[in-house]
Amino acid sequence: MNFFREYFIGDLLRSEPDVLKQASIRLIYNIVSTSVYALIVFFLIYLWKGFHYQLIKNVVIIFLFVGILFYIKAQKSIVLVCHLLLFISWLNNNINIYLFDDFNFFIALLTVSNIIFAFHTLGNKAGIFYSIAHFIPIMFHSLGKYSGIHFGARQPQQLALMEVITTLVLVFFIIVYLIYHYHQAFELAKVSIRRSVEELKTAKELAEEMNRLKTNFLSNMSHEIRTPINGILGLSQVIGMETDNDEIKNYVRLQQQSGNRLLNTITSILDLSRIEAQSSQLKLKVIDLNNLVRESMLSLEGMAKSKRLQFLFKPSSEKLECLSDETMLYQVLNNVVGNAIKFTDKGEVVITTIKKHDSRVSIVVKDTGIGISEEFMPRIFNSFEQESTGRSRSHEGSGLGLAISKKYIELLGGEILIESKKDQGSTFEIVLPAYKGQ
Amino acid sequence: MKKILYVEDDPINALVMQKLLKSEFNVVHSPDGETCLVMLDKEKFDLILMDINLGKGKMNGVETMHHIKSNPKTAGLKVITVTSYALPEDKDRFLREGFDAYIPKPVDRQILLKTIHQYLG
Numbered sequence: 001m002n003f004f005r006e007y008f009i010g011d012l013l014r015s016e017p018d019v020l021k022q023a024s025i026r027l028i029y030n031i032v033s034t035s036v037y038a039l040i041v042f043f044l045i046y047l048w049k050g051f052h053y054q055l056i057k058n059v060v061i062i063f064l065f066v067g068i069l070f071y072i073k074a075q076k077s078i079v080l081v082c083h084l085l086l087f088i089s090w091l092n093n094n095i096n097i098y099l100f101d102d103f104n105f106f107i108a109l110l111t112v113s114n115i116i117f118a119f120h121t122l123g124n125k126a127g128i129f130y131s132i133a134h135f136i137p138i139m140f141h142s143l144g145k146y147s148g149i150h151f152g153a154r155q156p157q158q159l160a161l162m163e164v165i166t167t168l169v170l171v172f173f174i175i176v177y178l179i180y181h182y183h184q185a186f187e188l189a190k191v192s193i194r195r196s197v198e199e200l201k202t203a204k205e206l207a208e209e210m211n212r213l214k215t216n217f218l219s220n221m222s223h224e225i226r227t228p229i230n231g232i233l234g235l236s237q238v239i240g241m242e243t244d245n246d247e248i249k250n251y252v253r254l255q256q257q258s259g260n261r262l263l264n265t266i267t268s269i270l271d272l273s274r275i276e277a278q279s280s281q282l283k284l285k286v287i288d289l290n291n292l293v294r295e296s297m298l299s300l301e302g303m304a305k306s307k308r309l310q311f312l313f314k315p316s317s318e319k320l321e322c323l324s325d326e327t328m329l330y331q332v333l334n335n336v337v338g339n340a341i342k343f344t345d346k347g348e349v350v351i352t353t354i355k356k357h358d359s360r361v362s363i364v365v366k367d368t369g370i371g372i373s374e375e376f377m378p379r380i381f382n383s384f385e386q387e388s389t390g391r392s393r394s395h396e397g398s399g400l401g402l403a404i405s406k407k408y409i410e411l412l413g414g415e416i417l418i419e420s421k422k423d424q425g426s427t428f429e430i431v432l433p434a435y436k437g438q
Numbered sequence: 439m440k441k442i443l444y445v446e447d448d449p450i451n452a453l454v455m456q457k458l459l460k461s462e463f464n465v466v467h468s469p470d471g472e473t474c475l476v477m478l479d480k481e482k483f484d485l486i487l488m489d490i491n492l493g494k495g496k497m498n499g500v501e502t503m504h505h506i507k508s509n510p511k512t513a514g515l516k517v518i519t520v521t522s523y524a525l526p527e528d529k530d531r532f533l534r535e536g537f538d539a540y541i542p543k544p545v546d547r548q549i550l551l552k553t554i555h556q557y558l559g
Contacts, residue, residue, distance in 0.1 A: 219525060223491060226522035227448060230543035234454030237547050241458075263544065270525070283527075327526040 005029060008069045012076045019188070023181040024121040028078045029069075031085065031174065036065045038166050057095070061088065082121045086130055089114050093134070097141045098151045106167050111138065113171045120178045215274065222270050226263075233259045268400035271331075272383065275407045282325045282411065286435050289320040289353050289361060296333045297351070304341050310348035311341070320353050320361045321435040328408045329432075335401040336365050336416070336428045344369030344425070355434070360414075362431040372420040380418065381406040439464045440484040440558060445474045445502060446520075447493035451543070455487065455520070458547050463554070470495030471502030478512050485558055487541075490521040490532070500535050507536055516557040520545060 009029045016022050039062045046055040068081050093110060096102050111134045119127030144151060233256060240252035293313055304311035340349045347368030354362050372380060376387045383403040402416075409416050413433050420426035442459065445468045446452045456465040466483070468474040470492050477483075486506065490499035497505070499519060506512045516538045521528070524542035532540050539553050 219523070222525055223522040226524055226543045227451065230522065230545060231448070231450040231454060233544040234451065234458060238454060238457040241461075241547075259544070267524075274525070331526065 004033065008033075008073045012072065012078075015076065020120075020181060020185045023177075023185075024082075025072075025078055027117075027174070027177055027181075028072070028081055028085070028121070030177075031170070032065050032068050032072075032081075034170065036062065036069075038170075039065065053099075057092075064088070078121065082118070083126075086114055086118055090130075090133060094137050097137060101145075101151055103138065103141055103145075106164065106171070107138075109171045109175075110167070111135075113174045116175060116178050120182065218270055218274055222266075225266055229259060229263055265400070268404060271404050272400060272407070275404070275411070283327070284323050284325055286321050287324050287326055287329060289322060289363060290315040292326070292330060292333060293351055293353060293363060296330060296337055299334065300337055300341060303338070304349060307341065307345065309341060309344055309346070310350075312348060312350045314350065314352040316353040316355055318355055320355055321437075322361055322432045323435045324412050324432060328412060332405040332408050332416075332430060333363065335405045336430060339401060340365050340367040340369065340426070340428070343367065347425070356431070359434050359436070360431050361434045362429050364427060364429045366425065366427045368425040371422045371424050371426050372418070373422045377418070377420070381416075441466060441482070442485045442487060442554070443468060443474065443477060443483040444487045444520075445469075445471065445492065445499065446487075446489040447491070447495060448489075451489070455545070458545070458550065459554075462551065471497030471499070471505070474502055475505055478506065478509075478515075483515065485554060486515055486517045487520050487554075488517050488537070490519060490523055500532070503535070503537060518553060518557060520550075 009025055012025055013022055016025060039058055043055070043058050043062065046058055064084075068084065072078060072081055089110060093107050093114075096104075096107055114134055115127065115131045118130035122130075141151060236252050236255045236259065240249055240256075243249060243252075293315070297311065297313060301311060337349065337351065344367040349365065349367045349369075352364045352366070354364060356362055373387065376385075379385050381402050382399075384399045386399045406416055409430060409432075414431050417429040417431060418426065419429075439462070441464045444452060444455050444465050446455065447469055449469075452467045452469075456467065459465050465487075466477070466481075468477055472495060474486075474488075486503075488499045488503055492498050492502070499521065503517045503519070506515060506517055517536075518539040518541060519532050519537045520541045520543060521532070522543045523532070529540045529542075538557055541550060541553055
């Protein structure tokens with residue numbers, strides 16, 4: 001027996017990784033091969049009894065089944081075979097029902113077995129198709145019977161004991177086999193899900209630990225950079241204080257400028273790399289937007305004044321509140337307003353606060369500056385990008401401000417909208433969900 | 439001239455502070471927290487500037503500040519931290535710990551003077 005099994009399905013089993021599909025393949029082989037052995041026995045008995053209808057059916061099926069085994073070996077696929085087996089079994093049921101008017105317990109059992117078999121080996125769609133295909137003829141027959149219509153009045157040609165017991169054993173075997181394997185696969189899946197959950201938990205803990213390490217590293221990094229910069233910039237201030245030489249004073253001023261620029265760039269890079277770590281520790285509180293704008297304007301007033309710009313605030317008459325992280329929001333606002341002043345050489349920078357209709361609030365920063373070209377607009381939030389890079393770069397900055405602002409605002413559940421025309425000015429709108437109160 | 443005690447492990451930064459403030463204050467330097475407490479016991483100071491990371495010293499700036507604030511003799515002294523811990527959340531963290539004010543490094547002389555004058559009253 002093992003020799004035949006190895007010969008017909010050995011290669012196929014080894015090429016199939018899915019346990020459930022392996023079970024299907026073994027099942028098909030067992031059904032077909034057992035059927036062949038049984039049919040050979042039946043052939044002899046039918047011959048002896050002279051049941052000609054069953055004999056013809058029997059001979060055809062023997063050839064079919066032996067052909068099936070060779071087909072599986074050649075094609076390395078059981079799909080067509082499954083359809084064929086289902087069709088034969090279906091046909092057998094219907095021959096019994098409609099030729100002999102014999103719908104009995106075994107036909108019912110076979111029907112159940114076929115349906116489970118179809119779902120198991122061919123999947124849900126085929127399962128439903130075969131369920132319907134099996135149900136309709138039986139239904140039709142039953143309805144007919146109770147309406148007094150008889151389909152086929154031939155005498156049943158049954159081998160009472162032999163066929164009944166074989167069918168019973170085979171069908172029971174198929175049902176138990178299928179359900180057993182499904183259950184086993186289900187148990188395996190449960191174990192593997194439990195294992196996956198545990199693996200995920202470990203991975204999550206590891207990721208959190210890495211995040212903590214990263215935060216620590218960045219915080220130490222920031223500390224270790226600021227300490228020597230304090231030495232450099234501090235001594236440079238001391239030199240500026242102690243000299244009367246204007247040339248040297250000017251050098252010191254330039255040195256301070258470069259130092260501050262370096263510091264800003266480093267701070268921005270650290271902020272950018274800390275964003276992920278920060279997302280888990282937002283400090284949300286209710287913020288009065290009008291107050292926040294006033295505070296931010298206070299620190300930028302000097303810069304606007306030195307460029308002789310009109311720096312105005314038109315607050316909303318209502319009190320506007322949002323639930324947000326103050327440090328982050330302040331940084332975003334400073335960035336956007338700072339940019340507006342930086343890129344405006346004459347005219348005004350106007351900030352307004354608005355209550356929007358969709359339960360959101362926004363801060364609008366409008367300037368009369370150089371504006372943003374259409375080509376640059378898609379890249380405006382990219383890190384290290386400035387519209388005029390290279391030698392023609394006319395404005396200082398690392399090109400990180402807006403990249404950070406965008407990430408912060410996204411963390412806070414809002415967005416930044418931009419409208420601009422080259423050489424006519426820009427409007428930046430910081431939109432945030434409004435605080436709904438208690 | 440009012441006397442300020444500056445606790446700082448880095449000698450260059452200590453020098454910078456002394457030079458930046460020398461026209462207005464007498465800045466005395468202590469390299470670590472332990473020395474700072476000994477000096478406070480012996481001398482009278484008007485204000486303390488405290489670094490946080492005190493290098494090899496056993497106590498850091500926060501612990502030293504707690505010692506100062508819990509000693510009735512020195513509890514009234516204003517302690518301002520001057521530190522390189524300058525991430526956005528650090529300011530809140532140190533003010534919550536009990537420092538009277540926070541100045542991030544690198545220090546700007548103008549801000550330094552403004553803050554010190556404010557706390558000297």
